[in-house]
Amino acid sequence: MPVITIDGVKIEAQPGKTIIEACLENGITIPHFCWHPSLSVAGNCRMCLVNVGSQKKSPEGTLEVDGEGNPVIMWMPKLQIACATPISDGMFVSTKDDKTLTAQNSVMEFILINHPLDCPICDEAGQCKLQEYAYKFSKGESRFDDIKNHKDKRVAWGPQVMFDGERCISCSRCIRFATEIANQPVLSFVQRGDHVTIETFEGTQFDSPYSMNVIDICPVGALTSIDFRFKARVWDMSFNDSVCPGCSRGCNIKVGVRDNEILRLEPRANPIVNKYWMCDAGRTTQYKWVNANRVSGSYIRSDKGLVLADADTAYTAIAKAIKQYKSDEVMIVVGGMLSNEDVYTVKKLASEVIHTNRLVVVERTDTGFADSFLRTADRNANSHGIASLGITSIKPNEIADYISKNHIKALLVLGDEIIRGDEAILSAVKSLSFFALATFNECQSTEIANVIIGSATYAESEGTYTNITDRVQHFTPAIVTKENMRIMGMKMSRLDKFGAQNDRWTQGDKRDCKQHWRIAQGIAEALGTNFGYKNSESVFDDIVKHVTGYNHMSYDALDSHLGLTLNHAQHPESLGVIYESHTLKPN
Amino acid sequence: MNVTTNTAAQRLTFWEKLYLPEIVKGLVSTLKTMAKPSMTRRYPEERWEPLGSYRGRPVLVQEESGERCVACGLCSRVCPALAIEVRAAETMERDKERYPDLFEINMLRCIYCGFCEEVCPEEAIVMSKDYDIVFHSQEAAIFGKDQLLTPVARLQERLEFLRQYK
């Protein structure tokens, strides 16, 4: 393998790699704007200029060294761009000499000539590559005292993406993304020189189902999300690692929270599942239902309507009702968004305590959602996990039949809305003698259920999902509930962390909703069996012990390998280098 | 342990021990001071007008076209006491596309340090001359935009001071 020397350090790299790639694999980041590991090389920002040379050869062909034994290096007369220069054996690269530093400063000065002073109103501020580099690689002086160029500041490229011409540094990452990854080549540079800007071709708009990823890869704030614009400054939000519950792909995401409300979702790099991307549908829909229309607390229906009760009373009410029926008259439905931990505990409740095998999950298939990139037709985020725990699935149109054919008297639904406007299911559910529900949102079921318990969404729980390729992925809570308040501590956003009782900004809803495994454990306890789980991790450890496929897994292992595949936990896939273009840098 | 030697009482001179001459001395001092010009004022009827350098409660500068603030949240970030909450919104009407939909300062938290004024890129929040800040409840101590917005004409002296010394 070729060996190259970077700033005096020898590194080995695959032949054919560019300097910037070889460096990245060895933990050295060369400043760059336009290069991105998932896109083609454009080489137009010139930020990655480095000094490249080779050792001088004597006429006899031996490598020359100076008096002290150091190699004599012949530098190329001009600097080279590290993103487009392939490595060759014996190459010398210098990134810290005066010539390179001057070039970096000049490129920064050049880019900043027409860059507006928008940081205070720019959504990118705080995680902007240009801000970061201005701080690191620029002397901070401009010799330009003319009036800056003005361009259009609010052009909607499509339903989700807003373009600000003045902030654009013409790196072309967005154009390459649209062409190469989104397969929608509608963006192009127009005009020349300092008038250059980006437009969509006439009669087209950039409305690909993955369009919002350009917002993340844009090194500056030229592209903003129409859905998010101005909702919060990045430093006011907390970002916790999670997994999108929108479909069975399970894209890795970060959940941005302020005032205990999710303001945006953004992709988290995982080379095996979603690379650097996620779909717009996930981004724009999978937080709204977490923020609004939630059920908080437990309720028991009596003659006076719904009465607020504490959780234990609700568990006892469910236990009392269930005891009145034969075990196979009790049916349990788990939602496709429940974690493995939730489903495992519910299964334990069904098989060991209630002794019913009428435990099902309802399939949610949406062929219109699927595509050949990330989105899958199976909208149950954890369908493979639920199947791996041995739970049968039924189709939505089989629910009503299932209830009548099996003479079901009592129904317990956790984390799903089974009615969804379907008359047949509605009348089947109404014919039951007892209907208990653990649910996230107000829905048709909450209007008729006898006992309702507010339950925790993916954003409030810790657990694992097993995705469509059987990859088990760990997610952590992002918003605070009464249940997880103590462990959330420093994971909250700055404002939430330091607020006091009388501050208006800390009044964001801290809901009383419990993870489903805790609800199942509560019901089991009311029926006289104590599972003894303390936290999600203890449930997962139990899964690892008892369910084949999960052996050798643990939360720590899942975190460090960004997920593990069922049955292959001992042979994790290699992740390669995980590139972070630009993220919020604290302090 | 009680000290019984060289006490204050033992150190008094003969004349001091007589007591009356000391009273007279005191009265003379009082009479002298009565004749001097007074150092106090009848607040609140007579109010003191501070100079431009004074750091009274922070206020938002209002121009004819609206507030200067662009809701960047830097004041909120820098405030050591976490007194400020800003929430931004977008407007199509003005040429500044961003404005504070909500701007609140909790005056129970504010320590009048003036950091918010110093960090503001728009010179939109400045320290006023207001010093008599009273309220009867914790809720009333949270000042909203209605109490914070102050016409720029009334802040001229402070803005002038900032231009010279900031």
Ligand code: SF4
């Ligand atoms: S909009 Fe952003 S990503 Fe696109 S060319 Fe401009 S700076 Fe680059």
Ligand code: SF4
């Ligand atoms: S592809 Fe699926 S998992 Fe990924 S972001 Fe979209 S909905 Fe979420």
Ligand code: SF4
């Ligand atoms: S004066 Fe200081 S404490 Fe008061 S609001 Fe401004 S920054 Fe906060």
Ligand code: SF4
């Ligand atoms: S720093 Fe100035 S412009 Fe920014 S939010 Fe505060 S008052 Fe408004």
Ligand code: FES
């Ligand atoms: S990163 Fe090499 S030219 Fe832009």
